[in-house]
Amino acid sequence: MLEIESILSHSGPYHLAQKGKQIMLLDELNALTQFHAENSEAYGNILNKTNLKFQAQTLEEVPYLPVQLFKMVDLFSLPDSERFKTLNSSGTTGQQVSRIHIDRYTASLQTKALNVIVRSFLGKNRLPMIIVDFDFLKNRHQFSARSAGTIGFSQFGHHHLYLLDEYMNIRWDELERFLEEFKNQPIFLFGFTFIVWQNFLEELRKQNTSLDLSGSILIHGGGWKKLHEHTVTDQVFKNVLKERLRIDQVYNYYGMVEQVGSIYMQCECGYLHTPDFADVLIRHPHHLKPLPYGESGLIQVLSMLPRSYPGHSLLTEDIGVILGEDDCPCGRKGKYFSVAGRLPKAEIRGCSDTMTST
Numbered sequence: 218m219l220e221i222e223s224i225l226s227h228s229g230p231y232h233l234a235q236k237g238k239q240i241m242l243l244d245e246l247n248a249l250t251q252f253h254a255e256n257s258e259a260y261g262n263i264l265n266k267t268n269l270k271f272q273a274q275t276l277e278e279v280p281y282l283p284v285q286l287f288k289m290v291d292l293f294s295l296p297d298s299e300r301f302k303t304l305n306s307s308g309t310t311g312q313q314v315s316r317i318h319i320d321r322y323t324a325s326l327q328t329k330a331l332n333v334i335v336r337s338f339l340g341k342n343r344l345p346m347i348i349v350d351f352d353f354l355k356n357r358h359q360f361s362a363r364s365a366g367t368i369g370f371s372q373f374g375h376h377h378l379y380l381l382d383e384y385m386n387i388r389w390d391e392l393e394r395f396l397e398e399f400k401n402q403p404i405f406l407f408g409f410t411f412i413v414w415q416n417f418l419e420e421l422r423k424q425n426t427s428l429d430l431s432g433s434i435l436i437h438g439g440g441w442k443k444l445h446e447h448t449v450t451d452q453v454f455k456n457v458l459k460e461r462l463r464i465d466q467v468y469n470y471y472g473m474v475e476q477v478g479s480i481y482m483q484c485e486c487g488y489l490h491t492p493d494f495a496d497v498l499i500r501h502p503h504h505l506k507p508l509p510y511g512e513s514g515l516i517q518v519l520s521m522l523p524r525s526y527p528g529h530s531l532l533t534e535d536i537g538v539i540l541g542e543d544d545c546p547c548g549r550k551g552k553y554f555s556v557a558g559r560l561p562k563a564e565i566r567g568c569s570d571t572m573t574s575t
């Protein structure tokens with residue numbers, strides 16, 4: 218059995234402590250670098266031209282691509298006949314979107330990874346589920362990061378209620394019927410952070426309405442940029458959920474379409490956690506050297522999942538800080554960190570700068 222399959226078959230994804238995890242990850246990531254360099258001509262050329270090391274001695278030495286590169290180049294390490302689906306990042310009209318090509322095997326690893334992470338928070342049983350969005354399955358051609366995320370999380374619930382109509386207004390009648398049917402049962406709510414805030418919580422506030430969803434769980438992700446513009450912090454978000462819905466189990470997650478399945482869930486202490494098969498490093502925004510814990514910089518994400526495209530080591534445009542490793546009070550092993558937002562556009566270096574600076 219491959220290392221990744223053995224890890225994904227464990228009952229929880231937060232077991233490995235620093236030393237063992239580093240050795241295992243380094244082996245796996247080196248093998249992925251080698252495989253992608255041999256099978257993706259574009260990736261092989263990038264590595265050759267930049268003298269990046271194929272066989273790293275430390276995680277910091279593992280070559281990385283800037284995540285924006287997937288908006289410019291199609292990178293696929295398998296024959297075209299193996300292409301199972303293509304994921305697109307969400308982007309506003311006119312913006313370039315990432316294209317991530319997935320084969321069946323990578324897709325199955327992504328599903329298993331999401332499963333082992335989310336089950337460790339939600340438990341084994343599926344719960345009645347409210348999706349804080351409109352039913353975009355009616356528009357299947359819009360296969361965006363948002364719909365892919367929702368479809369991925371839908372497997373953890375049953376009797377799915379799409380809370381919003383196509384105009385993004387709350388479907389009050391359907392909600393009341395749903396809450397009546399599942400009275401006194403915990404409900405699993407899922408949605409994108411900004412939509413949960415703007416189309417659900419703000420609406421409850423405007424109408425001065427509260428609901429009793431005590432015992433329920435909300436998982437939300439998708440970035441804080443818009444919320445920070447509205448000066449909404451994680452704590453404010455949680456306070457309003459408690460006040461309006463009586464929900465106190467609220468978990469944000471950090472993830473991206475370029476590494477589906479490798480999500481970083483927020484623990485009860487408010488920190489994002491690396492699962493056993495993924496890791497994060499922080500680099501200085503200008504000279505890109507690795508930074509020690511406690512210093513904020515660009516987040517680099519490492520993951521054992523991407524088998525069909527060279528996305529196992531990516532430098533993001535997000536700013537974050539690692540707070541520690543293996544000693545979070547919640548008991549989970551691995552690094553824990555927080556994300557502060559995105560680097561302002563003007564400060565983002567070009568792809569070519571990033572690739573030649575190591």
Ligand SMILES: [Zn+2]
Nearest residue numbers: 484486545547
């Ligand atoms: Zn924790």
